[in-house]
Amino acid sequence: GDAQSDVGGGGDAGSAIRVGYSQLGAESGWRTANTESVKENLTAANGFDLVFVDAQQKQENQIKALRDFIAQDVDVIAFSPVVETGWDDVLQEAKDAGIPVVLVDRTVDTTVSDPYVTHIGSDFAAEGKKAGDWVAENAPDAKIFELQGTLGSGAQVDREEGFDAVVGEQVIGKASGNFTRAEGRTATEAALQAYPDMTMIFTHNDDMGLGAIEAIEAAGKAPGTDIQIVSVDAVRDGLQALVDKKFNYVVECNPAFGDQLAELVKKVANGEDVPKETVVEETTFDQTITQAQVDARPY
Numbered sequence: 692g693d694a695q696s697d698v699g700g701g702g703d704a705g706s707a708i709r710v711g712y713s714q715l716g717a718e719s720g721w722r723t724a725n726t727e728s729v730k731e732n733l734t735a736a737n738g739f740d741l742v743f744v745d746a747q748q749k750q751e752n753q754i755k756a757l758r759d760f761i762a763q764d765v766d767v768i769a770f771s772p773v774v775e776t777g778w779d780d781v782l783q784e785a786k787d788a789g790i791p792v793v794l795v796d797r798t799v800d801t802t803v804s805d806p807y808v809t810h811i812g813s814d815f816a817a818e819g820k821k822a823g824d825w826v827a828e829n830a831p832d833a834k835i836f837e838l839q840g841t842l843g844s845g846a847q848v849d850r851e852e853g854f855d856a857v858v859g860e861q862v863i864g865k866a867s868g869n870f871t872r873a874e875g876r877t878a879t880e881a882a883l884q885a886y887p888d889m890t891m892i893f894t895h896n897d898d899m900g901l902g903a904i905e906a907i908e909a910a911g912k913a914p915g916t917d918i919q920i921v922s923v924d925a926v927r928d929g930l931q932a933l934v935d936k937k938f939n940y941v942v943e944c945n946p947a948f949g950d951q952l953a954e955l956v957k958k959v960a961n962g963e964d965v966p967k968e969t970v971v972e973e974t975t976f977d978q979t980i981t982q983a984q985v986d987a988r989p990y
């Protein structure tokens with residue numbers, strides 16, 4: 692658009708808060724919902740000038756985007772790191788440039804001191820523990836294949852830790868499906884060969900679990916009974932699988948925190964105090980969920 696395109700709603704281009712946002716990808720239904728929530732709230736009408744870049748699950752793309760934001764001297768950098776490590780240099784560069792960093796969704800593991808102002812997202816270890824608690828209560832004899840998310844991501848590392856702390860002794864094999872439906876399917880195809888005695892899959896997200904359903908059915912088995920599935924996210928497709936009795940339990944991971952993020956970014960830009968951590972609220976779902984509840988799911 693032209694130079695006027697930022698003008699309107701609550702502010703003009705001069706007073707709008709310039710936010711460079713590096714989203715890690717579009718790998719899952721969760722991610723799509725999260726991106727929508729961010730874009731719906733960091734709007735010009737709400738006083739933001741948003742530069743949004745999708746990294747397609749590649750850390751090098753994210754680092755390049757962050758460097759571009761630094762060069763553009765944005766007011767605030769926000770990003771959702773695809774993996775935890777490897778950010779030391781670019782986080783130091785942002786710090787040296789005096790640009791505050793807001794960490795969204797996933798976490799970092801860095802040697803830089805005070806690498807970010809605030810983090811908003813889920814407690815992934817608590818999610819893994821909720822899944823483990825359900826298994827301990829309902830399927831203490833299950834032989835579990837764990838379908839991991841992107842290796843080295845906060846969501847993978849912490850969900851695995853939380854789950855394995857409760858029922859790790861029941862886990863007979865693990866492999867990553869990179870949080871996508873396609874890779875969830877191929878990883879499950881291989882696991883059905885490698886672990887013929889498996890009776891359950893714990894998947895780190897719904898999309899991989901939906902891919903697992905395809906692989907299980909192609910192998911002539913019934914998901915939900917022959918092989919139970921415990922999942923994380925609770926996007927509409929995942930909840931539909933729960934109503935259809937192909938998933939057995941779903942731990943919610945809430946992507947719809949764009950409104951809370953907008954408030955935080957505004958405060959950070961204005962130099963106001965913010966909490967170091969904001970943990971979003973989440974629940975769990977079992978097969979007592981109704982079709983009406985699934986249909987009402989906004990994402």
Ligand code: GYE
Pocket residue numbers: 718719720721722796797813846870895896897898923924944
């Ligand atoms: O569970 C998964 C997505 O980091 C919480 O990333 C997020 C996870 C989410 O690919 O579906």
